[in-house]
Amino acid sequence: MSNPEFSNPIVKWVDYRLPIFSMMHHELHEYPTPKNLNYWWNFGSLAGIVLGIMIVSGIVLAMNYTAHIDYAFDSVERIMRDVNFGWLIRYIHMNGASFFFIVVYIHMFRGLYYGSYKAPREILWILGVVIMLLMMATAFMGYVLPWGQMSFWGATVITNLFSALPIIGEYIVTWLWGGFGVDNPTLNRFFSLHYLLPFAIAGVVILHLAALHQHGSNNPLGIDIKKKGDTIPFHPYYTIKDLFGLGVFLTIFVAVIAYAPNYMGHPDNYIPANPLVTPSHIVPEWYFLPFYAILRAVPDKLFGVLAMFAAIAVLFVLPWLDRSPIRSAKFRPVYFIFFWVFLADCILLGYCGAMPAEPPWVLISQLATAYYFAHFLVILPILGLYERPVDLPLSISGGSPDDDAPAAQAAE
Amino acid sequence: MPDTAHETNDSHGDVDEGRRDFLYMATGAMGAVGAAAAVWPFIDSMNPAADTLALSSIEVSLAPIEEGQSVTFKWRGKPVFVRRRTAAEIAEARAVPMDDLIDPEADDERVKDGKDEWLVLVGVCTHLGCIPLGQKAGDAKGEYGGWFCPCHGSHYDTSGRIRKGPAPLNLPVPPYEFLSDTQIKIG
Numbered sequence: 001m002s003n004p005e006f007s008n009p010i011v012k013w014v015d016y017r018l019p020i021f022s023m024m025h026h027e028l029h030e031y032p033t034p035k036n037l038n039y040w041w042n043f044g045s046l047a048g049i050v051l052g053i054m055i056v057s058g059i060v061l062a063m064n065y066t067a068h069i070d071y072a073f074d075s076v077e078r079i080m081r082d083v084n085f086g087w088l089i090r091y092i093h094m095n096g097a098s099f100f101f102i103v104v105y106i107h108m109f110r111g112l113y114y115g116s117y118k119a120p121r122e123i124l125w126i127l128g129v130v131i132m133l134l135m136m137a138t139a140f141m142g143y144v145l146p147w148g149q150m151s152f153w154g155a156t157v158i159t160n161l162f163s164a165l166p167i168i169g170e171y172i173v174t175w176l177w178g179g180f181g182v183d184n185p186t187l188n189r190f191f192s193l194h195y196l197l198p199f200a201i202a203g204v205v206i207l208h209l210a211a212l213h214q215h216g217s218n219n220p221l222g223i224d225i226k227k228k229g230d231t232i233p234f235h236p237y238y239t240i241k242d243l244f245g246l247g248v249f250l251t252i253f254v255a256v257i258a259y260a261p262n263y264m265g266h267p268d269n270y271i272p273a274n275p276l277v278t279p280s281h282i283v284p285e286w287y288f289l290p291f292y293a294i295l296r297a298v299p300d301k302l303f304g305v306l307a308m309f310a311a312i313a314v315l316f317v318l319p320w321l322d323r324s325p326i327r328s329a330k331f332r333p334v335y336f337i338f339f340w341v342f343l344a345d346c347i348l349l350g351y352c353g354a355m356p357a358e359p360p361w362v363l364i365s366q367l368a369t370a371y372y373f374a375h376f377l378v379i380l381p382i383l384g385l386y387e388r389p390v391d392l393p394l395s396i397s398g399g400s401p402d403d404d405a406p407a408a409q410a411a412e
Numbered sequence: 413m414p415d416t417a418h419e420t421n422d423s424h425g426d427v428d429e430g431r432r433d434f435l436y437m438a439t440g441a442m443g444a445v446g447a448a449a450a451v452w453p454f455i456d457s458m459n460p461a462a463d464t465l466a467l468s469s470i471e472v473s474l475a476p477i478e479e480g481q482s483v484t485f486k487w488r489g490k491p492v493f494v495r496r497r498t499a500a501e502i503a504e505a506r507a508v509p510m511d512d513l514i515d516p517e518a519d520d521e522r523v524k525d526g527k528d529e530w531l532v533l534v535g536v537c538t539h540l541g542c543i544p545l546g547q548k549a550g551d552a553k554g555e556y557g558g559w560f561c562p563c564h565g566s567h568y569d570t571s572g573r574i575r576k577g578p579a580p581l582n583l584p585v586p587p588y589e590f591l592s593d594t595q596i597k598i599g
Contacts, residue, residue: 175458178459178464181488275486275489276543304578357565
């Protein structure tokens with residue numbers, strides 16, 4: 001790490017004792033970033049910003065929320081009606097969860113398309129999957145807090161998944177509930193964990209960034225940085241590009257909050273929880289629908305639960321299932337097709353998850369579930385062996401990887 | 413530097429690797445046991461508390477329940493279905509061959525001796541915990557005249573046994589006893 005010379009004496013004094021300014025200079029200014037990153041690379045920093053928005057809005061909401069079954073629903077309604085700007089902050093938090101998943105899912109499919117999970121970025125990818133799992137747990141517990149009908153019955157169905165485990169299942173479920181059903185102890189612990197987990201996510205995000213900065217970003221060509229001309233400093237080039245993307249994102253986010261704040265929610269959650277009446281059609285939040293479809297596709301309770309968890313677990317071993325040394329789908333003509341089929345399959349699963357569990361949706365879910373697993377366990381390993389890739393460019397800037405002279409750049 | 417360290421070791425004779433390993437393992441094992449013992453109170457604190465357990469039995473009067481009627485009581489935060497079955501419903505439940513059942517159980521094992529008309533069930537679907545319909549007069553009772561779970565389509569018969577759908581088990585019979593002919597204690 002080359003230490004920059006700071007002119008400000010206070011910065012100098014601090015940096016000598018705690019080198020935060022050197023670190024920022026190193027990680028933002030010197031940090032070499034491929035010069036060819038496209039807009040799909042905006043979604044990582046965007047996800048970090050949404051996490052910040054969720055933590056800030058959540059802390060403020062917690063100041064007015066009461067985690068008790070008799071008061072929770074009313075305290076949320078009070079936030080909506082009486083607390084200054086409470087409606088705005090709750091709608092930010094509520095829709096922020098959906099947008100967090102939109103951003104992260106795009107970020108993940110970006111990684112799938114450009115092979116960002118391949119060596120040497122396997123741990124970077126795995127940490128990302130850990131973040132997604134923590135997000136799912138956090139979002140699920142947050143949805144329980146308003147204590148509406150969907151909160152209660154969503155919590156009941158999801159916690160009951162664990163009862164599928166042989167022998168210990170019943171004990172685990174009782175332990176999760178702290179009683180004989182979803183009740184006040186459950187609500188209290190969900191609030192406690194819902195407040196805790198975002199900070200755990202922030203911790204894993206720091207590890208995710210540390211792993212990223214070890215080898216730097218992948219890029220649309222999926223080839224390594226060969227020479228200095230392949231890179232530009234992160235700041236100001238990508239800070240400004242990320243800021244532009246943030247502006248576009250915030251425009252859409254604010255439009256939804258202002259004009260369709262309940263579009264992605266479910267009206268039944270504005271009915272207070274009633275443990276004696278189940279809503280006729282229980283649907284999880286949209287971001288869980290593909291996994292919910294996998295759960296329901298398997299007729300056996302235990303194997304349905306196992307399939308659902310396996311759908312996420314398979315992502316952890318993805319770097320070793322995809323045997324192809326070529327990262328970017330641009331140079332993998334067959335993988336390119338299967339990538340889009342897989343994306344369509346995930347969307348189809350999501351659609352099935354929203355439909356009632358009856359014909360023809362059960363059969364469609366089963367076929368889509370089979371394809372989901374086949375993509376990872378059959379197609380990817382076989383493609384790695386038999387696919388003939390298109391010739392890769394020699395370097396990001398073109399030309400030979402050795403010459404770094406301005407003449408070579410001019411010859412492009 | 414490494415050379416000097418090596419010589420120092422040599423001057424004390426050979427290192428006893430076996431003894432070093434034993435100390436290492438014993439320390440680790442002791443630490444693991446201690447940590448597990450310290451963690452248990454935190455895990456157990458999430459199990460049902462004493463006051464939650466204290467609320468775990470209720471007494472119910474059967475006197476107002478008419479033949480053919482079902483009534484729901486709340487026990488441990490869950491609904492308990494008490495149905496006073498008609499003779500036809502009892503006969504229907506008893507006529508089913510065991511081979512037709514997903515979770516084979518005879519009807520007379522699910523009621524108290526001599527109290528065939530009283531069926532007491534925990535009204536929670538054994539699939540994923542929804543409340544089946546069938547308690548009210550206008551409810552869908554499913555293809556077997558008992559209960560029907562709207563969440564994922566499980567059908568229960570007039571003995572509360574699972575007959576069709578994704579639920580793996582019959583609706584459970586809670587522990588209960590007759591205190592008199594018209595009074596039961598659940599839990």
